[in-house]
Every structure is written in C-alpha cells, then in structure tokens.
Amino acid sequence: MLEEDLADDLSEDENIQLNKYLLFPLGNELYGIPIDTVINIVELQKITAVPDVPNYIKGLINLRGNVLPVIDLRLRFHMPPRDYDDRTCIIIAKAKEQTFGMIVDTVAEVQDIPPENIEPPVQVMSKQLNTNYLQGIGKVGDSIRLLLNVEKLLDEDDLPQNIKNS
Helix, strand or coil: CHHHHHHHHHCCCHHHHCCEEEEEEECCEEEEEEHHHEEEEEECCCCECCCCCCCCEEEEEEECCEEEEEEEHHHHCCCCCCCCCCCCEEEEEEECCEEEEEEECCCCEEEECCHHHEECHHHHCCCCCCCCCEEEEEEECCEEEEEECHHHHHCCCCCCHHHHCC
C-alpha cells in the first residue's frame, strides 16, 4: 500500500510536488529529499562491487538496462552500518544530470513542508558541524526533519570520477 501511495505522489504534476519531501529514517532521525529529485523506489537488489572506491559506494546496479551507482547513506554520513533486511530499499534519484541510488533503512512517507517551516542549516547548527549535505531543517509540529541537498551527496572530492559519470 505504501509503495502505491508513493508512486501516486511521485507521478504528480511538478507544481503539486513543490514543497513535498520523501521522508526516510536512518537510525533515529528522519531525513527528507525533495520529491522532484526522486525517480523511483526499488527493492534492494544485487549490487556489483567496484574496486578502489570509498566504503559508502556500494557499487553498481542494473536497473532496467541502466547501470547506476549506489551509495549507502548510513555509511555516507559516517553512521554505524546496519544489516540489510526486507525493509531496506534503494531510492533512485537524479541530481546534476546523474541518476544514482541511495540505500536507506526504509521509506516513511511523502510530506508537505512549506518554505516558511524550513530554516537554513547554518542558522541552526554551529560552523563546527558538517552541514554540507543539508538543504535545511524542516519543522513539522514538534518534530524536525533533516532535509538533504541531493546534489551535495555527489559533489564531493572523494567520489571517484568514474562513479560520478557512470
């Protein structure tokens, strides 16, 4: 049921997608990415390892004839690894003309977060903390959502050129 609901949300008109975020937990925190960067959500599948890449780059998948790099967001954020289970999935996203997969614990929901409820990360966090991947901090009721800048996940010096351009 959840996947059908997400598929409906993902296929909506661009104006309707404005201010909507796909939310997913990593550990105890809820993260979000703009829905307009999401192409699909797929089950975890066979990943072909690529030698000599950072540990968070799990490798490549063949998705309907397209070879895509896949990163594990837990490892990307220096979180402890977690065994993959039947809830683990891959969010297929596009940023900077690059399509790639992100392994997440599971997906939660699509949520509307209006711009007035989003604060820039620099206003909330000290300069000593790494906020490179954050687009903003979304306030939803008494909770917060860490909103990711999907482009920054690929915009790092340690991401090998051959993976960036797959």
